Amino acid sequence: MSLLAVTGLSKAFGGVHAIEDVCLQIRSRTVHSIIGPNGAGKTSLINVLSGVYRPDAGSIMLDGRELAGQPAHLFAAAGIGRTFQNLQVFFNMTALENVMTGRHLRERCSLFAALLRTRALVRAEAASRDAARRLLRRVGLGGYEDSPADAMPYGALKRLEIARALAAQPQLLLLDEPAAGLNATEAREIDGLIKQVAADGTAVVLVEHNMRLVMEVSDHVFVLDHGRKLAEGTPSEVARDPRVIEAYLGTEAAAAATTGGPDAAG
Numbered sequence: 681m682s683l684l685a686v687t688g689l690s691k692a693f694g695g696v697h698a699i700e701d702v703c704l705q706i707r708s709r710t711v712h713s714i715i716g717p718n719g720a721g722k723t724s725l726i727n728v729l730s731g732v733y734r735p736d737a738g739s740i741m742l743d744g745r746e747l748a749g750q751p752a753h754l755f756a757a758a759g760i761g762r763t764f765q766n767l768q769v770f771f772n773m774t775a776l777e778n779v780m781t782g783r784h785l786r787e788r789c790s791l792f793a794a795l796l797r798t799r800a801l802v803r804a805e806a807a808s809r810d811a812a813r814r815l816l817r818r819v820g821l822g823g824y825e826d827s828p829a830d831a832m833p834y835g836a837l838k839r840l841e842i843a844r845a846l847a848a849q850p851q852l853l854l855l856d857e858p859a860a861g862l863n864a865t866e867a868r869e870i871d872g873l874i875k876q877v878a879a880d881g882t883a884v885v886l887v888e889h890n891m892r893l894v895m896e897v898s899d900h901v902f903v904l905d906h907g908r909k910l911a912e913g914t915p916s917e918v919a920r921d922p923r924v925i926e927a928y929l930g931t932e933a934a935a936a937a938t939t940g941g942p943d944a945a946g
């Protein structure tokens with residue numbers, strides 16, 4: 681059974697159909713990528729799947745439970761975590777503190793316990809700190825624990841966001857362009873991290889323009905164009921699909937690529 685089953689999902693902004701009648705199945709422990717030209721609706725889809733936007737129509741079933749129409753905090757509580765295309769890090773906090781904010785969703789603390797600073801609370805805080813340290817190491821930021829986020833390089837901040845999302849122990853992690861703005865070496869480090877997250881049991885939905893990364897890590901690829909699902913399949917199936925080549929490169933390049941003529945696109 682799929683972890684996430686999306687059917688007939690639509691969202692419009694005024695007259696713009698950002699996503700239209702999209703159906704997706706996401707399995708546990710896998711990496712599914714969503715690719716498509718700028719404006720295809722990728723970020724809108726992530727926003728609807730994380731509860732930031734309420735869909736106009738459609739169903740979002742996570743583990744057999746309907747989430748469409750629920751408020752965003754219930755998406756998070758149900759186990760959907762995310763990162764943002766434009767970094768959303770707390771710049772006035774350290775790396776460790778940023779990751780700890782992600783864990784608060786998993787913790788329950790009464791006002792009474794907080795005011796009296798009960799022993800149970802102190803223990804819980806220490807456990808939370810230890811878990812956040814382990815996560816920082818897991819994303820390769822072991823040396824940054826006490827660094828203020830505003831002093832960290834961009835590539836490290838991208839991984840810090842992933843650590844913060846993982847701190848909530850999501851079943852499904854939505855990554856919106858985790859490699860955007862990274863150099864080739866930094867992007868390769870993201871490969872390993874994404875594969876490891878999936879192997880450890882969290883399904884990943886990846887929105888990414890870096891095709892090398894998509895081809896390397898994905899079990900399955902969905903192609904969006906003008907808000908609609910244009911194609912899906914394994915990375916190699918999608919890469920040779922003429923509709924996909926056309927959406928990216930235009931009709932002439934698609935014809936050349938499929939006939940394999942001397943002008944075939946590489």
Ligand SMILES: Nc1ncnc2c1ncn2[C@@H]1O[C@H](COP(=O)(O)OP(=O)(O)O)[C@@H](O)[C@H]1O
Nearest residue numbers: 693696698716717718719720721722723724725
């Ligand atoms: N909050 C919004 N308000 C109005 N239009 C939006 C909003 N979010 C996205 N759109 C529009 O929806 C379409 C899809 O955008 P987006 O989901 O950001 O695409 P992508 O991430 O694939 O580049 C675009 O035409 C964009 O202008």
Ligand SMILES: [Mg+2]
Nearest residue numbers: 722723724765
């Ligand atoms: Mg986007």
